[in-house]
Amino acid sequence: MNTQFSNGTKLDLAIQERFCNLPNMGKVQAEYVWLGGGFEARCKTKTLDKAPESVADLPVWNYDGSSTGQAPGSDSEVLLKPCAIFNDPFRGAPHILVLCSTHLPDVDAPLGLGKGIPTNTRDACNEIMEKVKASEPWFGIEQEYTLFEADGITPFGWPKGGMPIRPQGPYYCSVGAENAFGRPIVESHYRACMYAGVNISGINGEVMPGQWEYQVGPCTGIDSGDHLTMSRYILNRVCEQFGIVVSYDPKPIEGDWNGAGCHTNFSTKEMREEGGYDKIIEALERLGAPGKQEEHLAAYDPNGGKDNARRLTGAHETASAEKFTYGVANRGCSARIPRMTEKEKKGYFEDRRPSSNMDPYIVTAKIIETCVLPDFS
Numbered sequence: 001m002n003t004q005f006s007n008g009t010k011l012d013l014a015i016q017e018r019f020c021n022l023p024n025m026g027k028v029q030a031e032y033v034w035l036g037g038g039f040e041a042r043c044k045t046k047t048l049d050k051a052p053e054s055v056a057d058l059p060v061w062n063y064d065g066s067s068t069g070q071a072p073g074s075d076s077e078v079l080l081k082p083c084a085i086f087n088d089p090f091r092g093a094p095h096i097l098v099l100c101s102t103h104l105p106d107v108d109a110p111l112g113l114g115k116g117i118p119t120n121t122r123d124a125c126n127e128i129m130e131k132v133k134a135s136e137p138w139f140g141i142e143q144e145y146t147l148f149e150a151d152g153i154t155p156f157g158w159p160k161g162g163m164p165i166r167p168q169g170p171y172y173c174s175v176g177a178e179n180a181f182g183r184p185i186v187e188s189h190y191r192a193c194m195y196a197g198v199n200i201s202g203i204n205g206e207v208m209p210g211q212w213e214y215q216v217g218p219c220t221g222i223d224s225g226d227h228l229t230m231s232r233y234i235l236n237r238v239c240e241q242f243g244i245v246v247s248y249d250p251k252p253i254e255g256d257w258n259g260a261g262c263h264t265n266f267s268t269k270e271m272r273e274e275g276g277y278d279k280i281i282e283a284l285e286r287l288g289a290p291g292k293q294e295e296h297l298a299a300y301d302p303n304g305g306k307d308n309a310r311r312l313t314g315a316h317e318t319a320s321a322e323k324f325t326y327g328v329a330n331r332g333c334s335a336r337i338p339r340m341t342e343k344e345k346k347g348y349f350e351d352r353r354p355s356s357n358m359d360p361y362i363v364t365a366k367i368i369e370t371c372v373l374p375d376f377s
C-alpha cells in the first residue's frame, strides 16, 4: 500500500484513516465553515446527537472574532448562523459541512442573532436575490486557481527558482506528465464537490502550467455564492492533504503568463426564452453605461480593483480595464456572447472581468443590481 503524507511531513494519512474508520457511535460531526476577516475560509467542528433535517435544526454557534480580524478582544464573540448544509466528503456520511454567515450578537433579536458583520456580504446578496426571484437568475462561475509547492512561491510543476523551459501553449486542457501538473488534486476536488452536493459542472487544465479551472453552476440566486464558497473550502482542504498550497491571486506570476479569473456566466428566465437575445443586449448596454465599468471593477476583487488591475491588461485573453466592451465569441472583450447564444437568439452571456479571488456574493449581487434590479424597482 502506498503511504500518503500530509503537509509534506511525516504525518501518515493511513494511520488517520484507521481511526476515522472506527464507528462514530451514532454521532454526527458538523463542520461549521465561514469566511474570516480577509475572506479566507475558517472552520470548526461541533458534535451533534443526530443529523439535522434542515438548517433550522442546527444550533447557532460562535467563535473568537479577535483571532480572525473581525472583532475587538474586549467583545470578541461573532455568531455563526447556519445557512446551507452539504455532505462532508472528508469524513463521509453522516457527517456534514455547514456554511454559515457571521453576525453580531443581539440579545433582543431572534436566536440572539444581530446584524451581519462587515465581511458578511451574503445577507445583502440574499436580499437582492429575493427581490428579483421572479427573474430566476442563473450564474455559472469558472473558478481559476494556481497550485504552489508548500513554500508558496514555486508554482507546482515549475523548477525551483526558475521557469518552465517551454512557454504557454501546450498546458491548456493538456494531458501528459510534461504538461499537466496536479491532476490528483483536481480529480479529488471534483469528486469531493460532487459528493458534497456542490453543483460542480466541469474542470479543465489552464493556460499557465500549474493552473486549473473548475466551473460551478448554473446555480440560481444565492446558491451561486454558497456553492462557490463551499467549493473553495473543499479545494483548500484537498490541497492541505496533498501538502500543496492553492492561490486565488489573479496574477500569481508576473510576465508572459496568464492570470486567473472567475468568469461569471449569467442569464435570467427572459434571456433563456424566445426573444431573449434582446434582453441580453439590454443587460450588456446597462453594463456599458457611464460609470458602470468603474463601479463593477471596484466590486470584482476584494481590494477595490487593485488586484485585478494586474490581470486586466488587454493581453492574455483579457480586455483592458480602461473600457467596457462586449462581442460575440470574443475573448478579448470584457463580456462575451457565446456563438450558440447568438445563433439561437437566446441563452446567456459571460462577464470575463471578475478576479479569481472575487467575492461571489458581491459579484452576483452587482450583476443583478445593474442588469435586473431596475426592472423590479
Ligand code: ADP
Pocket: 138, 139, 140, 141, 142, 201, 202, 215, 216, 217, 218, 263, 265, 266, 267, 272, 347, 348, 350
Ligand atoms: P468557457 O467556454 O468560457 O470556458 P465554461 O464551459 O468553462 O465556459 O463555463 C461555462 C459556465 O456557464 C458553466 O458553469 C455553465 O454551467 C454555465 N452556464 C451554462 N448555461 C448558462 C446559462 N444559461 N446561464 C448561466 N450560466 C450558464
Ligand code: MN
Pocket: none
Ligand atoms: Mn477555546
Ligand code: MN
Pocket: 142, 213
Ligand atoms: Mn472555462
Ligand code: MN
Pocket: 142, 144, 206, 213
Ligand atoms: Mn479558463
Ligand code: MN
Pocket: 142, 263, 350
Ligand atoms: Mn470563460
